[in-house]
Amino acid sequence: xxxxxxxxxxxxxxxxxxxxxxxxxxxxxxxxxxxxxxxxxxxxxxxxxxxxxxxxxxxxxxxxxxxxxxxxxxxxxxxxxxxxxxxxxxxxxxxxxxxxxxxxxxxxxxxxxxxxxxxxxxxxxxxxxxxxxxxxxxxxxxxxxxxxxxxxxxxxxxxxxxxxxxxxxxxxxxxxxxxxxxxxxxxxxxxxxxxxxxxxxxxxxxxxxxxxxxxxxxxxxxxxxxxxxxxxxxxxxxxxxxxxxxxxxxxxxxxxxxxxxxxxxxxxxxxxxxxxxxxxxxxxxxxxxxxxxxxxxxxxxxxxxxxxxxxxxxxxxxxxxxxx
Numbered sequence: 001x002x003x004x005x006x007x008x009x010x011x012x013x014x015x016x017x018x019x020x021x022x023x024x025x026x027x028x029x030x031x032x033x034x035x036x037x038x039x040x041x042x043x044x045x046x047x048x049x050x051x052x053x054x055x056x057x058x059x060x061x062x063x064x065x066x067x068x069x070x071x072x073x074x075x076x077x078x079x080x081x082x083x084x085x086x087x088x089x090x091x092x093x094x095x096x097x098x099x100x101x102x103x104x105x106x107x108x109x110x111x112x113x114x115x116x117x118x119x120x121x122x123x124x125x126x127x128x129x130x131x132x133x134x135x136x137x138x139x140x141x142x143x144x145x146x147x148x149x150x151x152x153x154x155x156x157x158x159x160x161x162x163x164x165x166x167x168x169x170x171x172x173x174x175x176x177x178x179x180x181x182x183x184x185x186x187x188x189x190x191x192x193x194x195x196x197x198x199x200x201x202x203x204x205x206x207x208x209x210x211x212x213x214x215x216x217x218x219x220x221x222x223x224x225x226x227x228x229x230x231x232x233x234x235x236x237x238x239x240x241x242x243x244x245x246x247x248x249x250x251x252x253x254x255x256x257x258x259x260x261x262x263x264x265x266x267x268x269x270x271x272x273x274x275x276x277x278x279x280x281x282x283x284x285x286x287x288x289x290x291x292x293x294x295x296x297x298x299x300x301x302x303x304x305x306x307x308x309x310x311x312x313x314x315x316x317x318x319x320x321x322x323x324x
Contacts, residue, residue: 008038008048008067010155015069017046018188019195020166024059027051034059036158038067041199043191050155059158062165064177067158070151074143077115082139092116092133106306119146163271166198170205174237174274175230178206183225234274238288241272245279245286252285256307262287263304266295 009015019040027035027049034051036059048067051059059065074082084100085092097109116133119125124146126134136142162169162177169176181187181203190196207223210216215226215233226232242253256262264280269291276291280303289312295303298316305312 004044006044006046008046008156010048010050010069013069013072015067017042017048017067018065018161019046020064021059021061023061024051036065038065039195041188041190041196043193043196045194048156048158051158063160064162064166065158066161067156070147070155070157072144072147072151074140074147077112078140078143081112081116081133081135082143085133085135085139086137090134090136090139092135093131107312119143122146122149160276162273163276164273166195166202169273170202171209172237172273173233173240174272175233176206176273178203179210179230179233182206182210182223183229237272237274238277241270241277242288245270245288249286251281254282254285254287256287256289258307261304261306262289262312263302266298266301266303268299269295 008017017038017040019038019042021036022039022045023037025035027033033049035047035049036051038046038048040046046067080097081092084096087100088096092112094109094113097112098104113133116125116127116135119142120127124142125136125139128134164172164176169178178199190199192200207216210225210229211218211223215229216223218224238255242255246253262280264282264286267279267281267286269276269278270288277288278291278295280287280289289305289307292312292314294314294316298314301316303314303316305314
């Protein structure tokens, strides 16, 4: 049974809840707004209104999510864009960003470009034909206006922490949300009632599973986890999922490394305990890479991107035939 019932206050800047989706529905059909009810790890059920799916799919029951009030102020990415533009007469480019911060990864810089692209669609900034962004000296004011528009349209942001239900995680082969909690320096505070109690029990079962797998051990009353635990689990699950897909399709699997360019046709996504992955089919093989919502609008199309440490920035090509 659900515990105390509360309404999520999106007007509070620090409003946040983590839990599982137990219900969803339409709250405002004209403005395409939905609601979800989240059974939180704080032992309470939260009604969250003003929801718009940012994943091109409806939220499904039992997925684990994090709900935050949408920020009202420009973020760290905006401040970085402004700093680069201030040194170049109000112009920002990925090349200028890389020159200003040699340690920035391709994906990190690409996330800033995606931010600008979203703002361009709302007429807040302009992109020249040569790819330069004319963000202006007043960029942070523009970013604040954009945030206000976004908050008016969608007052909450929802991130999927696990596409799989909690029951599937204690014995899951991949790097689960439970593993991220066990490895976190500051894990989520869990109340031992309602969903919180279920999470506590699942964490205990996960610890025992990791010990049985030789990926953790008890040492003087504490649990010591294998080095690179999350990477080990993720590789193990991907190998198993790839083998199944290869058997179904008759096409071989090839893993990709950081810094490698990917070109192929996006077929579909698969939801694993490690997260959601995209099947990218190439001429003679296929690969599995982290999924992004933009790919759902590109099924059957050629896509390309470079694997970065934080993910992949995708480019969508012309539609092609489905092939094999």
